[in-house]
Amino acid sequence: MATAAPDAMTIAQKLGLRFVKNGPGDETIFRCPFGCDDDSRPNEGHFYINARTTTCYCHKCGWKGNLLTLYAELRKVDPRAARSELGAEDEPFRPPQRSPNLMAPVEHRDRVYRTFLSVLNLDAEHKSDLLRRGLDESTIFKRGYRSVPQDPPLRWKAARFLIQRCGSLEGVPGFYLREGKKGSYWDFLSPKGYFVPVRDPWGRIQALKVRLDSGGYIWFSSEGRPKGSSSGSPPHYTGGRGPVYVTEGPLKADVAHFLSGGAPFIGTGGVHATKEVPELLKLLGASDVLVAFDADQFTNQNVRRALQDFIQELKKCGFRARSLSWPQNLGKGIDDVLLRLYKREVTSVTFLIDGVPVTVRRTVTLEVAVGRGVR
Structure with a gap:
């Protein structure tokens, strides 16, 4: 006789996920188990689990899957072992059948x-x-x-x-x-x-x-609702000329584009939502790519691993991909650092591009000088 798969809350509790609040519809919001939620805001969460479909998605880092793949990844086991440990060997996770929500052109x-x-x-x-x-x-x-x-x-x-x-x-x-x-x-x-x-x-x-x-x-998504559709997690492009920067989120990309004087930025849906970026870069005819993920790459192992994997994937696709980082005390995101320059709170910032120091100074526009120290 088949064993029924446990419900979403039971699995979440078994994995030690921290409940935040009930979300819209069948969704429940938790703290992200991959460590992307801000420790200074303990009552916030971005990890959504849909009890009806078993799908999981983090609106911050972009991780997506279902309860089975989540369990397997967090417990470091394969899906078959995960199903066995959850007591549902004969009843794999099958979301209810429904008509697909097709996205409009x-x-x-x-x-x-x-x-x-x-x-x-x-x-x-x-x-x-x-x-x-x-x-x-x-x-x-x-x-x-x-x-x-x-x-x-x-x-x-x-x-x-x-x-x-x-x-x-x-x-x-x-x-x-x-x-x-x-x-x-x-x-x-x-x-x-x-x-x-x-x-x-x-x-x-x-x-x-x-x-x-x-x-x-x-x-802004209506996946699973009548006549609705998932938004997916498409990358955002600001426009601009020169080497393309990749950062986390469309708003961060917009702000960095403006404060940099028009540099082209791509804003991903999160550190795990980068799958569509190589194709976008090909459409842009880009060759040089600077990946400017947030400064928590130095303290969050999951972010650091996602950054390394993403850069390796870009290199496999033929791009000259490099990481861009900065002193953590200057801000979490690239937009925070550029804002401090823009407001003249600092006169210059030394970034590291694959370990090579590059100093940006604030004049009328932002000027770059390679190999110089911070003033």
């Missing part, structure tokens, strides 16, 4: 998202957060950051407007069909925060991320 997603953002506002607190990061008002407006509407009637009105202007919302991540007393109607996910557009090399908005008021980021 990027051209349609771009049209919907642009129209959507054009009718939304940016709350004062969200604008202040973007200004604090170093962006100016013109860039904030052009980049399309907007607050996520919270009022249900406003959401429904916006959805009806989008249907009138753009046609169907089926397959556009974030939107889904709901059932009410008077029939079906369109709605969208509304976590408290603001939208960050994720663009492809042609400037099309292929997805949206949400910077949460509570901290952290999630994808």
Whole structure:
């Protein structure tokens, strides 16, 4: 007789995952078991487990899989041994069968998202957060950051407007069909925060991320919901000329692009969400790539290993890939370091590019001099 697979919470407890809170729908939020959550914010978590589908995804580092692969990776065993240890030898993890949520073409997603953002506002607190990061008002407006509407009637009105202007919302991540007393109607996910557009090399908005008021980021996704779709975890490209920098997150990439005076940045969905980056680099015709993951690469073994694996993969694909790092006391991310230069809190910073010191000085623009020390 087949043994039923244990439920999600039982497996999470067995693995010692730290519960944070219940998420939307069938999802539960935990602290990331791969150590990417900030220790200074113990009540935040980015690791989502869907009890119905058994899928797992970290919205910060980008790790994804299911409960079986999670158990196998954390316990350092193969899937067969994991299934045995979980007491489900005869009943592998099979998510409920459902019709696949097909994603709409990027051209349609771009049209919907642009129209959507054009009718939304940016709350004062969200604008202040973007200004604090170093962006100016013109860039904030052009980049399309907007607050996520919270009022249900406003959401429904916006959805009806989008249907009138753009046609169907089926397959556009974030939107889904709901059932009410008077029939079906369109709605969208509304976590408290603001939208960050994720663009492809042609400037099309292929997805949206949400910077949460509570901290952290999630994808604007409606996977598993009627007529909805997963957003996937596509890389974001800022545009620009010169060697391409790769960092964590679209907002970080936007800020670094602005503060550097226009250097091209790719923002991944996390240190484990880099699969699509080599193909993007090929489309850009890039050769030199600088990987600027956050400074916790020095204290977090999982981040460091992901960085090393990513650079090796880029080299296998023919790119001249190098790591870019900086003194940890200057900031966690590349955007934090550039902001200190931009605000003249420091006059120069010495980065290490594969161990070679490169000093960046703040003048009218950012100037680079190789091999010089910090002033």
